Amino acid sequence: EGKYLERHLQYNYTHDEKGRVSAKEILKWNQDNSRFEKLYCLNFSYTDNEVNVEYVAWNSKAGDYTNVKAKAVYQMNENGMNYMAYNWNEKDNSWNLVTEHNATNWNSALLANR
Known part of the structure; x- marks a missing residue:
């Protein structure tokens, strides 16, 4: 015991026509039945200046990812990212809205030069 890697999580990826990740499915190992079981999925969508990541939990009654829980939006602009x-x-x-952060282009945000 403890010398070998144990099963814990499995990740399945789906890609769009541009090769970007469009979905990341996360499965968790169930020791009782010795199977990976669906847990949640991250769905990615893209625009020219935005990436949306939606967190959807597995609904065992519906047999699908229908339980939308949260999402994150990354917006790129001339000053960095929001x-x-x-x-x-x-x-x-x-x-x-739970939280919002702005990340600026730090090279142009410096107050002093060396």
Whole structure:
């Protein structure tokens, strides 16, 4: 025991026509039945200046990834990148902004030169 790698998680990737990741499926090892079971999926969508990552949990009753939980949006602009994280509000049937971060191009943001 402890000398060998043990099964824990399995990752399955799907790519779009441009070779970018469009989905990352995460499965967790179930020791009781010795099988990997679906856990959640990250769905990626792309525009010219934006990447959306949606977190969808596995719904065993529906047999599909239908339980949308959260998403992250990465927006590129002339100053760097903006990151926004959202949680799904089932009661209001809408996205709630949880956090937002701006990352600037640090080369042009320096206050002093050497």
